[in-house]
Amino acid sequence: MTVGIHACGYGLNERYNSLSSPAHHMTTKSWHLDRRAFLMGTGVSLGLPWLECMTASAADSKKDEVPRRMCGLYFGFGVGLPEEDTENANWRWFPNGDGRDFEFTDTLKPLEAHRENLSVLNGLSHPNGRRMGGHDTGDTFLTGAFMHNEKLSNTISADQVAAAAHADQTRFSSLVLSTDGGVGEPTRSSTLSYNDKGRPIPSLNQPQQIFDRFFGAGDADLIARRRRLKSSSGMLDRVLEDSRALRGRLGKFDREKLDEYLASVRQIEQSVQRSQRWLEIPRPELRDEERDMLHLDADDEAPLNFIRTMYDLIYLAFRTDSTRVATYQITNMADCSSKAAKFPQLQGFKDSLHTLAHGWNKPEGAVALGKWDSFMAEQLAYFLGRLASAQEADGSVLDHSLVLYGSSNCTTHDNSNYPLVLAGGRKLGLQHGRYLKFGEGTPMSNLLVTMLNCVGADQASFADSTGELSELTSHA
Numbered sequence: 001m002t003v004g005i006h007a008c009g010y011g012l013n014e015r016y017n018s019l020s021s022p023a024h025h026m027t028t029k030s031w032h033l034d035r036r037a038f039l040m041g042t043g044v045s046l047g048l049p050w051l052e053c054m055t056a057s058a059a060d061s062k063k064d065e066v067p068r069r070m071c072g073l074y075f076g077f078g079v080g081l082p083e084e085d086t087e088n089a090n091w092r093w094f095p096n097g098d099g100r101d102f103e104f105t106d107t108l109k110p111l112e113a114h115r116e117n118l119s120v121l122n123g124l125s126h127p128n129g130r131r132m133g134g135h136d137t138g139d140t141f142l143t144g145a146f147m148h149n150e151k152l153s154n155t156i157s158a159d160q161v162a163a164a165a166h167a168d169q170t171r172f173s174s175l176v177l178s179t180d181g182g183v184g185e186p187t188r189s190s191t192l193s194y195n196d197k198g199r200p201i202p203s204l205n206q207p208q209q210i211f212d213r214f215f216g217a218g219d220a221d222l223i224a225r226r227r228r229l230k231s232s233s234g235m236l237d238r239v240l241e242d243s244r245a246l247r248g249r250l251g252k253f254d255r256e257k258l259d260e261y262l263a264s265v266r267q268i269e270q271s272v273q274r275s276q277r278w279l280e281i282p283r284p285e286l287r288d289e290e291r292d293m294l295h296l297d298a299d300d301e302a303p304l305n306f307i308r309t310m311y312d313l314i315y316l317a318f319r320t321d322s323t324r325v326a327t328y329q330i331t332n333m334a335d336c337s338s339k340a341a342k343f344p345q346l347q348g349f350k351d352s353l354h355t356l357a358h359g360w361n362k363p364e365g366a367v368a369l370g371k372w373d374s375f376m377a378e379q380l381a382y383f384l385g386r387l388a389s390a391q392e393a394d395g396s397v398l399d400h401s402l403v404l405y406g407s408s409n410c411t412t413h414d415n416s417n418y419p420l421v422l423a424g425g426r427k428l429g430l431q432h433g434r435y436l437k438f439g440e441g442t443p444m445s446n447l448l449v450t451m452l453n454c455v456g457a458d459q460a461s462f463a464d465s466t467g468e469l470s471e472l473t474s475h476a
Helices: 109-117 158-165 207-215 222-231 240-247 252-279 288-293 297-319 339-346 353-358 363-389 444-454
Strands: 005-007 038-041 044-047 069-074 096-098 101-103 118-125 172-178 325-329 401-406 420-424 434-443
Touching (some): 069 297, 096 434, 109 420, 118 444, 158 325, 172 297, 207 252, 240 252, 252 297, 297 339, 297 363, 339 353, 363 420, 401 444, 434 444
Parallel strands (some): 172 325
Antiparallel strands (some): 038 044, 096 101, 118 420
């Protein structure tokens, strides 16, 4: 059984057009490497980034040969929205102004460097969500379905519509991640992704497990494979000989690109190991006075390292074209049981996430929640920076990817006016650098159908959509 990462017919040990195979030599003037070629080593396989030699020539690269990707990122319990005329208004999540004439508040200031690659959206929500309980809407963020105690069935999520459209193009149809793993329980789900029957797709939350599934030999004989991995120096060392053989046949530009990529993989591998060690260490329960007294450096770094490692894994999956669809639920809507509930405390805040979210309209609480929202924006900026730095074809990985970031609460328990950021996709027709305000009650499904059509999973409608959001593709 495949969990979290859905295989689409390509075996993990299968190698596309072996690097030593004559199939890599074209009758044309330049050596050609298959788009899905990867390096092999003992028990591992490493996908390659886009290189110029993967097309007959860079100039001949066709638009439809470049991957189109979709990523959904979710956090629970809403954001800080203190009143605009109060002294803490600079910690409002939504920017000031509108259109291109807007200013980030302190909350989203970390996204300033990516201003031209994103749009902040105001006014969107799921009509069905507005009829549901304040903690019940995380399950439907990407589906738009209606769920309550007597009707706990869901519908297909937008990411899985996109996954089905690209299923034969990549090794894995989708990558499903969360902080908590598994599926959780209805209305407190630990996954954003649902299949065509509306059933939850279990999410992965162990960085080492995810890393192994991308680069290991699959799930067979898992215990023996783990022993081999622990006894060896690292994944990159096991593909070293193959990488040398490839490097010797590449041009200068592709050699530099390969070297930079391998260094990036090494960094991610080390981050995975650090995050995994943190997950496996039990956390003692502390009384409030004990917690206030202690300041543990290892704990302080845990949320940042964990979130960034998960973002790195998505980045790596996209860059190697291992999948074109990913979801990551950073926090679910369970108030206390979620592993992410204590993230703010581990990062130095006084309260748990749920308690922090409840203080959005109190002077001290508004500042604290705003600073947490800013911390989350910093991690999003890190992820966008990763995608923007990876060049492929006529742009970057970010230019060919849609990244939706947001929550199904405005403020905690309020299921209207979702805080949303849509980033990337400039090569897919999106126009950014704007704060867009939509009419109250505009279905969020209009955004989802727009995204699906941009990534080539053409849909006349999705869920309760009433049309596309043309504002996202216009130059106005």
